[in-house]
Amino acid sequence: GIKMCEAYHAQYGCNFISIMPTNLYGQNDNYDLEKSHVLPALIRKMVLGKCLMEQDWTSLRADLNKSPIEGVNGSFSEEVIMQVLNKYGITVLNQEVSITLWGTGSPMREFLHVDDMADSSVFLLLNYDAPDTTPSHVNAGCGEDITIRDLSEIVRKTVAYEGKIIWDSSKPDGTPRKLLDVSKLKGLGWKPSISLEDGIKRVVTVYMNE
DSSP states (O other), X not given: OHHHHHHHHHHHOOOOOOEEEOEEEOTXXXXXXXXXXXXXXXXXXXXXXXXXXXXXXXXXXXXXXXXOBTTBOTTSOHHHHHHHHHHTTEEEETTEEEEEEESOSOOEEOEEEHHHHHHHHHHHHHHOOOOXXXXXXXXXXXXXXXXXXXXXXXXXXXXXXXXEEEEETTSOOOOSBOOOOOHHHHHTTOOOOSOHHHHHHHHHHHHHHO
8 A cells, every 4th residue: 555655646746645554553453352452352352251259250251242252142051151261361269360361561552542543544634745765655653662571560450350360371472573663753853742541541441331
């Protein structure tokens, strides 16, 4: 898509631009534990863990009815539900709830709220024209990253999950760092308005009250 926009501009003078976002998050995200990205997965695991800690099976079953895990919804028995939760690292042992996360938690990731992404897109439409030089795309992000371990603590605090978090270092960490250079967008005068903490609060509030 980026190269196509550059080619149309070079050959026909079309004022086509491309925006390359960092990791996005926000309301109506994908919370499927089989396919979701790190932030929605953390939120859902800790919400389910909180339900188990409080023995709130009504809320837990409602969660599974919204988004079944491997076909298991809220109508299944507690035994079957616990089996599928255990598979995804949400466990209860000796009345202690724990959540297992992959890796060491050391990789760093940058996150941008979808509302800020939309705002940056409108800003660029109004303030940025396709340049003759390449690369022509503009990176959209906040220019700051955070370790997955620190991210999990923000989610833990926001959800009010008080159980254990276990880091399984036998599993892969993934790419150590993926921070975008957002100097071009910043130089044009745009910056995000939603902090990561505030953004996660918004998302958790929506998720837990749907």
